Amino acid sequence: MAITRSPYATETVSSSGYGLAGEAPTAPDDTSPLLQPDSVPVPRKSLSERWHSNASAFLDRNAGLLLVVASQFCFSLSNISVKWLNNLDEHIPMLEVRDALRTIAIGVNEVVDLYS
DSSP states (O other): OOOOOOOOOOOOOOOTTSOOTTOOOOOOOTTOTTTSOOSSOOOOOOHHHHHHHHHHHHHHHTHHHHHHHHHHHHHHHHHHHHHHHHTOSSOOOHHHHHHHHHHHHHHHHHHHHHHO
């Protein structure tokens, strides 16, 4: 079974405007839309608007990674607090530690809900 393909059609490109020896450079077309002045100027954003949009875009792109970093920080903080509590001379009952950690977690949850 033979596959037939259509022949490739080549076109000759005019050499004007390529700056070859012996040719004068061509003038730009005055009707080009790029040369026309803008009818409506684009307002510039303030510094706070640009910062807010950049920060929002950064958080959107890196939300998963930031959650991983936050969870690592919380686990490290938990590990440090357990080691600190184990080094105390006075014994602290486990239920008090659990209730204290639960209170801290509820407080953090309320702060996150407040700002989201």
